[in-house]
Amino acid sequence: MPAAGNRQIRPLVGGIRVEGRRGTDRLAGATLGLVIGADGPLFRFVTAGHAVGNPGDIVGQPELALIAGIVETNLLADGADLAVVSGSVGVPAKVGGVWVDDNATITVKFDKPGLPDIGANVVLQGATSGAVPGKVLHKNADVRDGTTGELARNVVVVDYTHPTTIGDSGAPVLASLQDGTPCYGLHGGFAIIDGKRVGWFTPFANVEW
Numbered sequence: 001m002p003a004a005g006n007r008q009i010r011p012l013v014g015g016i017r018v019e020g021r022r023g024t025d026r027l028a029g030a031t032l033g034l035v036i037g038a039d040g041p042l043f044r045f046v047t048a049g050h051a052v053g054n055p056g057d058i059v060g061q062p063e064l065a066l067i068a069g070i071v072e073t074n075l076l077a078d079g080a081d082l083a084v085v086s087g088s089v090g091v092p093a094k095v096g097g098v099w100v101d102d103n104a105t106i107t108v109k110f111d112k113p114g115l116p117d118i119g120a121n122v123v124l125q126g127a128t129s130g131a132v133p134g135k136v137l138h139k140n141a142d143v144r145d146g147t148t149g150e151l152a153r154n155v156v157v158v159d160y161t162h163p164t165t166i167g168d169s170g171a172p173v174l175a176s177l178q179d180g181t182p183c184y185g186l187h188g189g190f191a192i193i194d195g196k197r198v199g200w201f202t203p204f205a206n207v208e209w
Contacts, residue, residue, distance in 0.1 A: 001100045001177060003130035006062050012045060012087065013097035013105050014172040014183070015125035017062040020052030020071070020083075027064060028052070031127040031171040033186040034110055035093045036084075036209070043087040043095070045069065046209065048170035048186055048202075049076035050148065052083045059085050073209065079153045080207045081169075081188040098125055098172055098183070106179045108172070113182040115139045115156065115205050116175065122158060123177060124187045124201070126168030131177060134160035134199060143191040143200050152188055155200040164190065164199055173201045 004016040006029075014034040022028050030051030037044050045068075052059050052071050061068035069085040076083070087093055097105045116122055116136045123133045138157040145152055158173070164187065171187040185203035192198075 001125065001131035004099045004127050008062055008066060009099065011092035011094045011097065012061060012068060013094050013099050015099035015127060017127035017167060018047055018059055018068060018170070019062065019064045020059045021057055021064065022051070022053060029167040030169045031167065031187070032061065033170045033172050034108070034183055035087070035095045035097060036110065038093060038095050041089045043093045044072065045085050045087060045093065046082055046186060047085065048188060049074045049081045049083040050188070051169050052085070075207060081152060081202045082186055082207055082209070084209045098174065100125065100131070100177055106177060106181070108174060108181050108183040110183040110204060113184050113204055115203055116184055120175070122173050122175060122184065124164070124168065124171040124173045125177070126164055126171040126187065128165050128167035132160050132162060132164055134158040137198060139203070141200070143193065145188065146190040146192055146197070148189070152200055154206045155188060156185065156203050157191070157193065158199045158201065160199045163197060
């Protein structure tokens with residue numbers, strides 16, 4: 001499936017571009033992982049912790065100037081590359097929705113999805129790369145991220161059919177692109193294991209938001 005790219009998309013769903021701020025002047029493009037809950041006009045979504053700032057910092061869609069929410073919690077300091085964002089009142093959002101094509105979304109399951117088996121097929125839906133299929137190599141692994149050099153703990157390692165790229169961080173990692181499929185977690189980045197470039201993701205099974 002294609003990528004959502006740098007477009008404004010409403011309602012907010014997984015697989016579309018968001019932008020956060022890292023530090024005082026560094027902007028980071030990422031992918032909205034999933035809208036995880038709504039109560040009337042209030043909602044929350046998750047994305048990659050390394051792509052957004054601290055609690056109180058703004059997250060926009062598709063860019064920072066178009067405010068989509070405020071960082072509520074960032075678990076990066078606790079070793080999990082996941083941030084929870086409180087959505088802005090008045091911005092429409094679809095709980096569990098994932099963008100797969102123009103005017104097409106699927107609804108996924110994300111409550112206690114467990115971990116995929118080694119050898120299982122998965123697919124991420126990145127805002128930059130679109131749908132990237134892969135196969136699970138390891139689970140509950142500790143890897144060093146290929147971009148930042150930071151240690152990512154208790155992640156799932158995936159051998160994707162082609163490399164992901166900048167802006168895919170936070171992408172939902174799914175069992176398939178079908179309605180009702182489980183969403184296992186959020187794409188974090190890449191690592192080099194035994195000389196091979198692989199991807200890794202933060203599994204929902206190992207975090208609490």
